[in-house]
Amino acid sequence: VMDxxxxxxxxxxxxxxxxxxxxxxxxxxxxxxxxGDDPQVRSAINVAFENNVIVVAAAGNCGNxxxxxxxxxxxxxxxxxxxxxxxxxxxxxxxxNNRANFSSYGERLDVMAPGSGSIPSTAWTNSNGVSAYxxxxxxxxxxxxxxxxxxxxxxxxxxxxSIDDVRALLM
Numbered sequence: 804v805m806d807x808x809x810x811x812x813x814x815x816x817x818x819x820x821x822x823x824x825x826x827x828x829x830x831x832x833x834x835x836x837x838x839g840d841d842p843q844v845r846s847a848i849n850v851a852f853e854n855n856v857i858v859v860a861a862a863g864n865c866g867n868x869x870x871x872x873x874x875x876x877x878x879x880x881x882x883x884x885x886x887x888x889x890x891x892x893x894x895x896x897x898x899x900n901n902r903a904n905f906s907s908y909g910e911r912l913d914v915m916a917p918g919s920g921s922i923p924s925t926a927w928t929n930s931n932g933v934s935a936y937x938x939x940x941x942x943x944x945x946x947x948x949x950x951x952x953x954x955x956x957x958x959x960x961x962x963x964x965s966i967d968d969v970r971a972l973l974m
Contacts, residue, residue: 805835813841816884820847824854829958832951833860833890834944836882838872844884852889857958857966859951860885861943862892863907881911885943891954891970895919895946906943914973918946 804819805811816835823831831851851858863882865873872882885892885907895906895918902908903919919941950973957969964972 809835811835813837813843817841817843817847820844820851820858824851824856828856829962830857830859830951830955832948833858833884834947836861836863836872836885836943838874838876838880838882840883840886845887848884848887848889852966855966857891857951857954857969858884858887858889859891859893859947859954861947862894862912864895864905864942865907866903866905868905879908881907881909886911889966891950891973893943893947893950895941895943903941905941906946913970914950916946916949918943 804815816833820831848858861882862885863872863880865876865878865880865882867878869876869878873880881892884890892907892911892913894908894912894915895903896915897903898917898920902915906915906918953973954969957964957972961968
């Protein structure tokens with residue numbers, strides 16, 4: 804739902820959540836964020852919760868920045884949609900398994916996963932040479948899919964497990 808520069812519209816994000824639910828998704832990963840609550844996205848996430856669909860989201864890169872989605876927020880701010888109670892918020896660790904200095908942190912953060920170091924992009928190829936994917940990557944957007952895949956593995960073994968039980972198992 805986002806372009807190669809990370810820009811997009813909340814109605815597209817909300818529609819993609821509903822689309823994933825309609826297609827039978829058990830887990831939705833959202834490697835994106837903004838600095839404020841969005842009623843459309845919140846409503847779609849509530850629909851996911853009502854359908855027992857797990858939503859995992861990048862917590863944001865507000866650990867040492869006040870740019871972009873971190874603008875006007877306190878250090879460590881967890882961006883939306885990760886900031887919603889019904890979403891599993893994922894921060895990033897570095898290669899020493901410490902919080903990556905850029906990673907958002909705090910009470911609203913649920914779990915951490917690798918998100919810094921030499922993370923190669925599986926999306927970059929000579930025929931898809933978008934510059935955003937051409938070098939080592941970092942960010943909570945790269946940590947969130949690791950947690951989403953773990954949630955999907957849990958669901959593959961225990962398909963009727965509630966969102967709260969999956970969250971507890973991950974934590």
